[in-house]
Amino acid sequence: MTSLTTTILSHKQRVCALYKEAARNLQSMYPERHRFRYHVVLLRDRFDQNAHITDVREAKKILVEGEKELWEKHYPSRIRFGESPGGAAFNRTKYIPDWVLDTWHPYEKAAFPEYFARREIRKKEYLERWENKYGQKAAEEV
């Protein structure tokens, strides 16, 4: 279906996957809940009509036909939640705190020598300012 199949699926698993995918497809076509329910009931009925078939060859043929039909009728743009993978707001707001730069490896820091030298000076100045304003930390706090 949508992802690469890397395991061997049984006939039952393939039928269930087909049903789920077809239902999702209907959800994209009919966004209103009542219309989706109506069409998904019709879909379920189509599956139920073939549930009793015991001949494996016939069942397999019907399954392949169903998969082909789904491919032909698939809806080009699927519903995706905004903040889920593929959605419009996925992975959107990243706040990277400043201390992350302190965790860089010395080799990484060596790529930007001027910046990191300046950064060390700034850190020292910041600590000095802080101590001037609030006083030095007590020994037990350190």
Next chain:
Amino acid sequence: MKKWNKLTYPLMTAILLMTMFLITQMYNIYIIETQTAVIKEWELLSIKSMMINVTLLLDKTSMIFSSTILLISFSVMLFTTSYMATDQNIKYFIMTVVTFIASMNALIFFPNLITILLGWDGLGLSSYLLVLYYMNEKAMNAAMLTALTNRIGDALLIMAVAWTMMKGNWNMFLLTLQSPSFIMMSIMLAAMTKSAQLPFSAWLPAAMAAPTPVSALVHSSTLVTAGIYLLIRFFPSFNMLKNFSMLMMITGIMTCLMASMSACMENDLKKMIALSTLSQLGVMMMCLGANQPQLAFFHLITHALFKALLFICAGNIIHSNFNNQDMRMIGNMSQSMPLTTATLNIANMSLCGLPFMAGFYSKDLIIETLMHTNVPLMTMMLMLLSVSLTSAYSMKLAMLTLWSPVKGSAMQNPNDQSKLSLISYVTLTTGAITSGASMNWFFSPQLMDLTLPIYLKLMTITIITFMGMMMWMVMKYHQIPQNHFLTTMWFLTFITTFHINKKSSKLMKTMQYNENTWMEKISGMGMKSLMKKNTQLSQSSTNMSWTMTMTSMMLIMMITIMNL
């Protein structure tokens, strides 16, 4: 000193923009009343007969456009306070938006090709940064597409600047006299990239990865209209070109048709509005094709106002639906957000051209003018179809988001509680209703009087209503229409991204191969080895022929110099 609240930055910027708007508006009234235009020119540099000047032009067109931009920016800044309230980098965002507004004003007020290039590049850069703002994969792809497409236009404009050097002046008004057609063609193509006309359209819907305030300001009302503005400014020189009208007309109609058909198939709220912007740009292009630059400018202004309103409403809806942009997950907004629904409906009606709204005055006049001009029947039919599809996609938007049952999560609580957004709603709604009538009053002496038979007069409104009704029927009783060809903008997204990238990467490989072999042989390495060989040759006294040749050449040179 008390630390500023994060929201102080957009608020302060909004106040600044409002002040600038009022100043511009006052001057605007003076200019319109007295029918004057002010041109100031400073000479920066003069090389032989070339003069590099900074020209400031304050006329009716530039003042009206600038004041509209300032008004929209003010509203967008107020909207930013609620939309970006939880954002970490709001200061950076505001600075980039202000850079954008400054570049836009530079483009408007300095009618000199070099200073236009400054504003043009500023627009490209700031829009790139704004699209890139969220820094996720989608935003990065979209920003790259936007930047590269706009870069084509920048390159063409730079070429135009270089070619114009022959004329000794880059002033827009002096260019109009006998400009070579290739200069005008490059300027026209540059404008087409900025206005996302047909071969370059794919970037505009992709740029919707930007935050919604940016989409409201940049990608609906200002940046994309910069191209149209440039065409309006250079119109007298374009008009001398052969087949210019036909080219504009065809481009406009095709863009409008493609965008409106794609908008009918689109389910993403912001992308749909972006495509509707694209279709309106197509309408403006058609209008230029019909030799009506004033009318195109009229539509540009009214469109900017109601489209910014539409985007702000859409942004509020998206914000209160947990960032879901898909219209299939937004529903029943008419109950939960009545104010937004009302304003969105006003904007939509204005877009469709409901009588006496802003869009009616401009769009109806454009259609009637096109009917009045000498266009083939097929062109007119296509034009009418593309324009009438406006009401179809507007109806789809309203049906899916406003009047449908609840489709989202039970946890969400959409509401209209943002007080500052209310001010922007009121400002832009006033614009979306009254700007048409007021602009009509400004422009009426310059617009042509139309006399049409009653069936042509009523045709526009009839087909627009009919298309709206048809979409209502489709949405009510059938599934949402979808088609792969139309969803991908006539496969344009594939053609302009994957295919071009594939081809260009192949070309790059060839070029890299040549660079390392032939180019190296001809230029750097080859020259070095040649020089080395020659030096060795000249230093060795054993080679008599070389010494003889050099000596004879020296003698000839000496004789020549003595004879002079």
